[in-house]
Amino acid sequence: MSILPKPAARTLASDAYERIRAEIRTGRFRPGDRLRFADLQALCAMSVTPVREALARLTAEGFTSLDDHRGYSVAQLSLSELRDITANRKLCEGEALRLSIERGDAQWEAGVIAAHHLMVRVPQGREDMPSAIRDDWDARHAAFHRALIAACGSAILLDTCGRLFAHADRYRRVSVSLLMSGRDAEAEHRLIMETALARDGAAAVAALHAHYEKTAEALEAFFDGQGS
Amino acid sequence: MSILPKPAARTLASDAYERIRAEIRTGRFRPGDRLRFADLQALCAMSVTPVREALARLTAEGFTSLDDHRGYSVAQLSLSELRDITANRKLCEGEALRLSIERGDAQWEAGVIAAHHLMVRVPQGREDMPSAIRDDWDARHAAFHRALIAACGSAILLDTCGRLFAHADRYRRVSVSLLMSGRDAEAEHRLIMETALARDGAAAVAALHAHYEKTAEALEAFFDGQGS
DNA sequence: GAGTCAACGATTTTCGAAAATCCAGACGAT
DNA sequence: ATCGTCTGGATTTTCGAAAATCGTTGACTC
Missing domain, CATH: 1.10.10.10 (Winged helix-like DNA-binding domain superfamily/Winged helix DNA-binding domain)
Structure with a gap:
């Protein structure tokens, strides 16, 4: 299925x-x-x-x-827009995560755990994989991030976050393998989940910020190499 | 021609x-x-x-x-969406104002002062006024708020703020006179401007938040009276 | 040789009508 | 009497071609 x-x-x-x-x-x-x-x-x-x-x-x-x-x-991609997107994601998704931790109930916790499980069950996409596999992981990755902030209680904030995620997704796509090489994305994701479930808002937001910063740094290096 | x-x-x-x-x-x-x-x-x-x-x-x-x-x-208007918009404006415009204060130069200061001057030169719109007058004040009001955050350096944040402002504008329109009665919007605006120009980020953001809260409160009262 | 302008080709933008779809009410069966 | 089906009318959605617009080429003048 x-x-x-x-x-x-x-x-x-x-x-x-x-x-x-x-x-x-x-x-x-x-x-x-x-x-x-x-x-x-x-x-x-x-x-x-x-x-x-x-x-x-x-x-x-x-x-x-x-x-x-x-x-x-x-639309063009640019280093400056990437930085802009990252800064806005830290602001908006950070706040949404904080609110989710504050307001989320057991249902929210279950959703986060379920989404995380579905994500780690599928191997991380690489460039040499068929695009259907990559799309599958991407969809589960997006679902995990959505589950984290689902309980924030603000439809508008969720919309903003969705928009930002979709844009960041374009940048991530330009080099999947480079992006994830030398990183432990699984550990980053697990840390976010665990701190969130422990209801430690400050730590969870910090972990989320670090996650985005590392993603942005990897992409910046790629962009510099490309000269675009 | x-x-x-x-x-x-x-x-x-x-x-x-x-x-x-x-x-x-x-x-x-x-x-x-x-x-x-x-x-x-x-x-x-x-x-x-x-x-x-x-x-x-x-x-x-x-x-x-x-x-x-x-x-x-x-699109429908609702009390819950109004609260949602207000919360998001506090988050996004607050951050944008903080960044503007941090990064703005003399040009930014001049823009704020100019926009404020243009706004206070025109009487606040009332329901019994011709709509052209009301539109004029609304445009200058929007320009003032835009000038405040113009130096934030983030095109995406400016876009988000513009979207939120436009939505809040719809709510403000439903009752201009009720909204402003018993308030001193001019004083609120002046306080925001003065704290911003004094480069006191915390105070400016606090003044901005208070401004939005008062607007939302007046509108909530109006909505309750309407029963919608 | 450089600059200007008009006509051409490529592309977007708009039109008015045809096709598809949905809602409401009537009709018949259980 | 209630439920489900069917039809009529209103509305959206789509089509294919016509009109408008922009960039470019080429001729023509200075």
């Missing part, structure tokens, strides 16, 4: 949204690439209208950008 | 976006109202395609909501 519950896109527009978003996430559409309607229509096998709606949504979320009458293109 | 004072609206879609957004802001479209394409086409004098794109953007920003095949409607 698959983790992906097949959300069954109810309209072509949402189908196109998920499809194009996936192409950007996986790097098939590269940062800066122009997105021509003709190509996207061919890819999604539909007319221009739903494609346009999908691009409008993607742009509102920052995955693509729009110049009037010059069309859409994939 | 000379260029009219309307440099914006480079496409019909963005024109529709601003128009519908304004109708929601001013309360002409009420929370929960269904937004039929036929009506919006008549209002904006254009076809369905740009209207659809406008609604897609508005939905991504939370002003409208979409049920597949059941159309768009104006």
Whole structure:
């Protein structure tokens, strides 16, 4: 049984949204690439209208950008934006985790433990693995981080965190193997979980911050090497 | 032909976006109202395609909501969401203000003073005033709050704050006069500005938090009276 | 040779109608 | 009387082509 519950896109527009978003996430559409309607229509096998709606949504979320009458293109990645995202994640997810620890009940604890278990049962994705495996781990990784902050009680904060996570995800994707080499991501995740379940807010937030900092540092090194 | 004072609206879609957004802001479209394409086409004098794109953007920003095949409607207002927005504003704008105070230069100081001056030169909007006057004060009020955090150095944080401000704005609109009666908003604004310019981060953030709390309290009282 | 401008090609943006979908009410069966 | 099915009308969603716009090429002038 698959983790992906097949959300069954109810309209072509949402189908196109998920499809194009996936192409950007996986790097098939590269940062800066122009997105021509003709190509996207061919890819999604539909007319221009739903494609346009999908691009409008993607742009509102920052995955693509729009110049009037010059069309859409994939949003650029930059070192400065990576730093910006990291700082905002520390602020928002840190606060959300603190609130979750303060307000979470046994149900929340169970959710965190379950999500962590599902994540560690699957090997961490590497670049040489089939993308389906990598996608699977990514989905479980995202679910774990979501479970941590699920009890914060603020729908808006959860939305903000989700947005930031999705953007950070794009950066993480550019080099999975480099990112995780020489690190013990499992230990970092376990430390976050254990301090959270122990209701030690300060320690949990500190662990979360350290986790993000290490991720950002690895990516910065990669970016420097690339010269982009 | 000379260029009219309307440099914006480079496409019909963005024109529709601003128009519908304004109708929601001013309360002409009420929370929960269904937004039929036929009506919006008549209002904006254009076809369905740009209207659809406008609604897609508005939905991504939370002003409208979409049920597949059941159309768009104006997002509801609720006491719990108001509390949620207030909490998030305290978190995000508080941090942005702290960063601005830390990093802002003389240019930032000048911007704050200028925006404050422009705001106090115009009388606070009341319900019996023509809406053009109210809109004017609202715009200057928004500009003042933006100027305060302009030097925070984080584009993403500024975006988040702008989103939150726009939502809070909808709540403030439901009762301008009640909101400001018995309060001294001018004094609150001045205190924020003075502590910020004095580079007293803690005091400025505290003043900002108090400002938001008072706004939220006044609105809560209004909501209770309405029973909604 | 450099600069200006007009027409062209490529692409986005918009239109109006057709297709798909949902809601409400009527009808019949249990 | 209640439940479930079916149809009519209203509304969204999608299509394919037309209109508008931008960047570029090439000719033409200075």
